Amino acid sequence: MNDYLIRGIAANGTVRAFAIDTTELVAHAATIHETYPVVTAALGRTLSAGAMMGSMMKGKNDLITLTIKGDGPIGSITVTADSHGNIKGFPGNNVVDIPLKRPGKLDVGGAIGNGTLTVVMDLGLAEPYNGMVELQTGEIGDDLAYYYTVSEQTPSAVGLGVMVDTDWSVKHSGGFIIQMMPDVQEETIAALESKLAGISSVTDMMEDGMSPEDMLTAILGDLGLEITEKQEVRFYCNCDKDRVSASLATIQTSDLQEMIDDGEDIEVKCYFCNSTYNFSVDELREILSNR
Ligand SMILES: [Zn+2]
Secondary structure, eight states, rough: OOSEEEEEEEEEGGGEEEEEEHHHHHHHHHHHHHHOHHHHHHHHHHHHHHHHHHTOOOSSSSSEEEEEEESSSTOOOEEOOOOOTTTEEEOOOOOOOOSSBBBBBHHHHHHHHHHEEEEEESSSSSSSSSEEEOSSSSSEEEEEEEHHHHOOOOEEEEEEEEEOTTOEEEEEEEEEEEEETOOOHHHHHHHHHHHHHHHHHHHHHTTOOOOOHHHHHHHHGGGGOOOEEEEEOOOOOOOOHHHHHHHTTTTOOHHHHHHHHHTTTTTEEOTTOOOOEEHHHHHHHHHTTTO
């Protein structure tokens, strides 16, 4: 098993925790989207978060989508995860070259800018759950912690990190989410805060060879951590020609007619995984005639 997440509880179930290693799936995402380092970091952090948030859902068809929209050069990040460890995502702009925040530190917050974080959970109900907060720093971990505290009334600590090597490959990617349940005791919160203030960054911990289990042990080992589940995670897109065809069917009749009049095959790309699908003029005519 390569990329995986774990979940656990501590302090008699008043704290729940998640930790993840996404090094391989983020490397894959960086390859298919041809991302510059700061985009790799921003997308990778969001993929790690999405994977952990996906695992919090219970239904087998549940889906969660995180959308970060900012006024920085990346523009947006979109990540969708299910509850089985399947994650996919894409950046608005893959080519972003901005100065480092400090030596060795990519400026994710600067590349995202000011804007919003939206979380949509499709839990199979009539209306999907929808929460939105203003970005706090654009560093993504801080923004998610804020989202949980404000929008879901669940005080949370979120650590996310991606280490991009000098050759632009992904050396480490992972993270953790620690959540306080409503019945958490004051002394547990105090102990947790002082522990979190003392730990290294996610990428430093991973550089030291720490696994997701080690990361949670470093944070919650003194609070009776019990690891309850381990799940594989992967970059997976469920697109196929039928789905892309369905999305073509939603474009305006006049635009579709224009493509047919051009008389050439068209190529449609899946945003999530960059797979391309070709449609002949005859296929376009068929989509039009099925309206
Ligand atoms: Zn796809």
